[in-house]
Amino acid sequence: MAEIELRHxxxxxxxxxxxxxxxxxxxxxxxxxFLGPSGCGKTTTLRAIAGLEEIDSGDILLDGKxxxxxRAADRDIAFVFQNxxxxxHFTVFENLAFPLRAVGTxxxxxxxxxxxxxxxxxxxxLLNARPSALSGGDMQRVAIGRALVRRPKALLLDEPIGSxxxxxxxxxxxxxxxxxxxxxxxxxxxxxxxxxAMSLADRIVVMNDGxxxxxxxxxxxxxxxxxxxxxxxxxxxxMNIAAxxxxxxxxxxxxxxxxxxxxxxRELLGMLEQKQAAPDLSLGVRPEGVIVSRDDKPGYRPAExxxxxxxxxxxxxxxxxxxxxxxxxxxxGYVDKxxxxxxxxxxPAQAHFFDTRSGASLGIRLGN
Amino acid sequence: MITTxxxxxxxxxxxxxxxxxxxxxxxPTILFLIVFNIFPLLYSLGYSFTDFRAxxxxxVNFVGLRNxxxxxxxxxxxxxxxxxxxxxxxxxxxxxxxxFGLALLLNRSFPLKGLITTxxxxxxxxxxxxxxxxxxxxxxxxxxxxxxxxxxGKLEWLGDPNIALYAVALTDIxxxxxxxxxxxxAGLSAVPKHLYEAASIDRASRLYTFFRITLPLVxxxxxxxxxxRTMEAFKTFDLAYVMSGQPTTEVVSIRLYKMAFQEWQTGxxxxxxxxxxxxxxxxxxxYVKYLNKAKER
Numbered sequence: 001m002a003e004i005e006l007r008h009x010x011x012x013x014x015x016x017x018x019x020x021x022x023x024x025x026x027x028x029x030x031x032x033x034f035l036g037p038s039g040c041g042k043t044t045t046l047r048a049i050a051g052l053e054e055i056d057s058g059d060i061l062l063d064g065k066x067x068x069x070x071r072a073a074d075r076d077i078a079f080v081f082q083n084x085x086x087x088x089h090f091t092v093f094e095n096l097a098f099p100l101r102a103v104g105t106x107x108x109x110x111x112x113x114x115x116x117x118x119x120x121x122x123x124x125x126l127l128n129a130r131p132s133a134l135s136g137g138d139m140q141r142v143a144i145g146r147a148l149v150r151r152p153k154a155l156l157l158d159e160p161i162g163s164x165x166x167x168x169x170x171x172x173x174x175x176x177x178x179x180x181x182x183x184x185x186x187x188x189x190x191x192x193x194x195x196x197a198m199s200l201a202d203r204i205v206v207m208n209d210g211x212x213x214x215x216x217x218x219x220x221x222x223x224x225x226x227x228x229x230x231x232x233x234x235x236x237x238x239m240n241i242a243a244x245x246x247x248x249x250x251x252x253x254x255x256x257x258x259x260x261x262x263x264x265x266r267e268l269l270g271m272l273e274q275k276q277a278a279p280d281l282s283l284g285v286r287p288e289g290v291i292v293s294r295d296d297k298p299g300y301r302p303a304e305x306x307x308x309x310x311x312x313x314x315x316x317x318x319x320x321x322x323x324x325x326x327x328x329x330x331x332x333g334y335v336d337k338x339x340x341x342x343x344x345x346x347x348p349a350q351a352h353f354f355d356t357r358s359g360a361s362l363g364i365r366l367g368n
Numbered sequence: 369m370i371t372t373x374x375x376x377x378x379x380x381x382x383x384x385x386x387x388x389x390x391x392x393x394x395x396p397t398i399l400f401l402i403v404f405n406i407f408p409l410l411y412s413l414g415y416s417f418t419d420f421r422a423x424x425x426x427x428v429n430f431v432g433l434r435n436x437x438x439x440x441x442x443x444x445x446x447x448x449x450x451x452x453x454x455x456x457x458x459x460x461x462x463x464x465x466x467x468f469g470l471a472l473l474l475n476r477s478f479p480l481k482g483l484i485t486t487x488x489x490x491x492x493x494x495x496x497x498x499x500x501x502x503x504x505x506x507x508x509x510x511x512x513x514x515x516x517x518x519x520x521g522k523l524e525w526l527g528d529p530n531i532a533l534y535a536v537a538l539t540d541i542x543x544x545x546x547x548x549x550x551x552x553x554a555g556l557s558a559v560p561k562h563l564y565e566a567a568s569i570d571r572a573s574r575l576y577t578f579f580r581i582t583l584p585l586v587x588x589x590x591x592x593x594x595x596x597r598t599m600e601a602f603k604t605f606d607l608a609y610v611m612s613g614q615p616t617t618e619v620v621s622i623r624l625y626k627m628a629f630q631e632w633q634t635g636x637x638x639x640x641x642x643x644x645x646x647x648x649x650x651x652x653x654x655y656v657k658y659l660n661k662a663k664e665r
Binding site: 050051052071072073074076077078079081083085086087088089098099102103146150 | 560562563565566567568569570571572573576580581584585
């Protein structure tokens with residue numbers, strides 16, 4: 001049982017305000033991912049929980065008990081460092097045994113525990129090697145093993161697979177997920193890679209500029225981004241964002257994006273009124289929300305295909321509506337070459353509306 | 369754009385190959401070493417097998433290993449070596465303890481760190497003879513500040529044969545601890561900070577961290593400091609010579625000096641010098657073995 005709670009955490013580095021009033025509860029056995037661009041305060045928050053960084057104010061609670069005054073050694077929280085931080089002068093066995101020996105664990109217990117962790121991580125054959133002789137992936141396995149060997153209350157991971165190559169990252173991601181299933185320790189994982197975040201997290205915490213932007217399941221933050229930052233940070237390729245004006249035309253709500261305009265269901269007008277939306281609106285639509293057709297159909301607008309990026313299973317096509325470009329996702333090869341004229345509409349169910357000035361989502365969801 | 373050189377310097381460039389230029393730099397140094405180091409070294413090796421006396425014009429006779437046999441069976445020489453060993457052990461271990469301790473204290477950021485470090489380094493920049501002379505004044509039983517401030521009355525630091533050697537060693541410690549400190553400081557600052565963070569996460573106490581992380585990682589550079597200081601202490605001369613005339617402070621270098629330039633037993637003193645050289649080489653070899661072992665990790 002380990003629940004981590006952050007209450008009104010504040011932290012400055014000199015004049016820089018790195019953590020701004022962060023409040024969060026990580027439930028027992030939950031896998032939470034802090035996601036954000038570099039310098040957003042996610043690693044600092046993680047280090048503060050571990051006790052490697054002091055906070056200016058606020059409370060960090062582990063199972064309801066404040067721990068911000070305790071030394072890292074007394075918090076019973078394990079930490080996996082981005083650069084592994086293996087002890088270079090020890091063998092893999094000694095590295096894994098260190099957290100146990102440091103508290104005077106009996107020799108046979110150390111031996112047994114190290115071997116069982118080594119087995120579950122597949123590094124038994126490396127126990128006598130020194131870290132300098134290991135590959136990046138194996139070093140990471142040892143670093144994770146060193147964190148798991150003591151059965152900590154909580155496990156914190158700071159971009160643990162960030163420096164591995166793409167293929168190995170994928171393997172390690174799956175391995176991390178398996179380890180979490182097996183051990184079930186409360187985990188907080190920091191990354192700037194949204195794919196990693198989406199695939200690992202029970203809940204994602206999106207951070208920017210020291211502020212929590214949104215906390216939710218991967219699906220929630222993908223489908224219902226709380227603001228423009230989250231909308232653009234999550235999802236690849238990035239969501240299309242365009243300043244828009246909404247008016248009534250032909251019994252529909254017409255949204256105008258510079259030269260292009262699209263018709264959406266009339267109910268949008270009522271919703272905007274109800275939300276007392278500011279006149280400066282931004283429309284957000286993911287590439288898969290831009291529906292492309294080769295034939296002109298009612299409600300579709302003509303566009304010129306521009307750059308086509310094939311991804312194998314699908315293509316990403318830049319569509320030019322006059323000066324305005326929207327990025328669309330099509331089945332692969334659907335638009336055969338740049339310059340072709342195609343027709344497109346916006347899927348109302350996938351249209352997001354944001355207040356341009358505050359960036360906040362208006363929370364409007366349209367049916368089909 | 370190609371820079372045009374006049375034909376003369378172009379020829380000069382072409383004429384001087386890399387090898388020529390390299391030789392121009394290296395050969396003078398090598399010549400210097402041969403004339404002033406290697407030649408005297410070999411020449412004195414030759415002398416060590418003779419009864420040569422630089423003070424007389426007597427014919428020089430080859431005596432084989434007699435000088436070495438006499439020296440090694442002379443109990444007085446062994447007592448010189450014992451004194452030297454005591455001196456080396458006391459002074460080097462003192463320097464390591466004080467120097468490493470200072471380095472641990474300095475290995476963090478605090479105001480005026482640079483200034484304080486520089487001030488601490490001053491002793492080793494002084495001349496040995498000068499240090500010896502003013503410590504003699506500090507130790508003086510009548511007006512020395514050490515007895516005065518410690519309230520030791522008329523303690524004869526350098527006059528008492530039982531403590532004179534340790535008094536000289538203390539001066540050496542004062543003078544050379546900064547050297548150990550400097551090297552240790554370099555070693556300590558080279559230990560990555562994240563290892564300390566990892567150790568604190570791994571629940572290691574400060575003491576455990578010191579013995580399991582800090583010490584093993586600093587050991588190689590600390591060993592280098594110990595090698596240097598042992599070699600220096602083994603052949604120490606100036607301090608003991610300037611500070612004390614006690615027979616209990618007659619380290620082997622002083623004996624060597626007396627043998628060569630007071631008793632004019634040139635051949636025999638060369639033999640003694642070679643014995644010292646071989647001993648120093650043996651001791652450093654032991655250290656170097658340890659060093660290599662420590663580096664393998």
